[in-house]
Amino acid sequence: MKTLSIIVPCFNEAKTLNDFICEVNRLTADLPLTKKYILVNDGSTDETLVVMKKLSQQFDNIFYLSFSRNFGKEAAILAGLTFSDGDFVTLMDADLQDPPQLLRQMYQKIVCENFDVVGCLRNSRQGEPIIRTLFSRSFYWLINKLSRTEIPSGARDFRLMTRQVVDELLRLSEVNRFSKGLFAWIGFKTTYLTYENIERKAGKTSWHFWQLVSYSIDGIVNFSDAPLNFATLTGFVSFIISLILAAFYMIKTLIFGDPVQGFPTLIVLLLLIGGIQLFSLGIIGKYIGKIFLETKHRPVYVIKEKNLD
Template sequence: MLISIVIPCFNEEEMIPIFFQEMEKIRVKHHYNFEYIFVNDGSTDASLEKMRDLANHYDFVRFLSFSRNFGKEAALYAGLKHTTGDLITVMDVDLQDPPELLPDMVTIIQSPEIDCVGTRRSTRKGEPVIRSFFSKKFYSIINRISDTEMVDGARDFRLMTRQMVDAILELSEYNRFSKGIFSWVGFNTHYLAYENVERVAGETSWSFWKLLGYSIDGIVNFSDTPLNLAAFTGLFSCLLSAIALIFIIIRALIFGDPTSGWPSLVVIILFVGGLQLLSLGIIGKYIGKIFLETKKRPIFIIRETEKDKNKPK
């Protein structure tokens, strides 16, 4: 049974050899048949050279190198698309996805009732407090406003059957949010919990703002609640304005038409204008997603693979 391992990489020259050594311990100990697929997502360091070196020494190591940085979502999709294994797993090269969980995952997925074995962090020890807070809030919000359930703390690290991966590959949308896609396609998933593991070496390329933008994309991709919120906000603003207008007319009939009150008028104008801009921003976000989809641009462009022998070594 062949197990394909998809490993997205962006500036991970330090971690690639360490990750490979740790995974080889698992392969040798349990006599697994591995197929490594490293995806170089436009790295500017020596990540590609590390991949070339491994591919030259081991027939079961493959790599895809993008023409530029397309993002982790594109790297995941490209890696899954080029797998040939019976079972497929996605892992981060930083070893925050513990390789020692893989044997248990392989055992569990042997059950005919299980199509996927996912992993989730039971704790966020070592993670910045602000990031942990917003991560929990994201899962709380997305599960309230979306029909697609996402497990709090779930990682991309999961072992899937070929049937499930084929279903994922049928979703060739440009705007991708893999955590949502993994859940949307369905299939029976069993989750393994583990304590948070910090990076072994190198630095993460995910800043707080990148994660925040990624979260917003996830909400937009799997829920139309923000659009409904914009509509209800507009309706509420109209009703409030109508009530205020009736109040002003009644007050003028009873007490006359005072000239005071322009500060409150300015505040009301700014408030309504802000609501309009907020609603336009929400609508614009969805229109932008539609615009990118209609262009039909490729999700990724491959510059080099392990089969390109003429590339510089």
């Protein structure tokens, strides 16, 4: 029988892990695959690791990795993919916002319709703050405009992949990872299932608004050079405007003289040009910072303890 590796990134999920395992086992009991859980503890500060160890002792198909500190969900996803060995691999959140029952449909899509990847989309964000929904939709619109790699709006990390897809993902060795973009970039025959938004089973999300903003900026920088083009264009336009203004004030002085007036205009122009320069430098600095991190060749994560090879 073929195997399914279930990768579960966890950060302070002690309250949900037991329910998650029970629900997945119950709702996928008729799935013709041998399941293997890989629980990744991303530096949790609660009893997540303790619960993982108890589950691994209770079930012989549950394994865990524990980081030395919090490295972020992207690192947890990479670690899970690296240690997975199943014929099929899925990523799931422990908060049960990813419906386990969809795994049967996803498996059928791959086996019967020859898809390589079956992802999931939320067709609504009911229950989320309005401002968060607005920014999320704006992000997907913007990144799809700026990048050649199309990422469907509402796409989740929850997806079922063949072994070949996972092997190709692991060939992408960059430190600055944006998994949704990487899933789309590698290609393969992909389809999506839609479902209604589901609230967390317990606890609170570890993703705060500004973390999501920072994550969105990283996604755009990782998959588009459009901001650099924008900075270049902005600098060129500012240069042209300055030439036009210089010619205008020179002609005005020759015709009407040179009164002291114009100080406010000068201040406004200085602030405008200075602001544009700082903004452009900030964009360039973001890209240089990414290059700097890549050249260090640091590992994406550090594992403190695990019970699998």
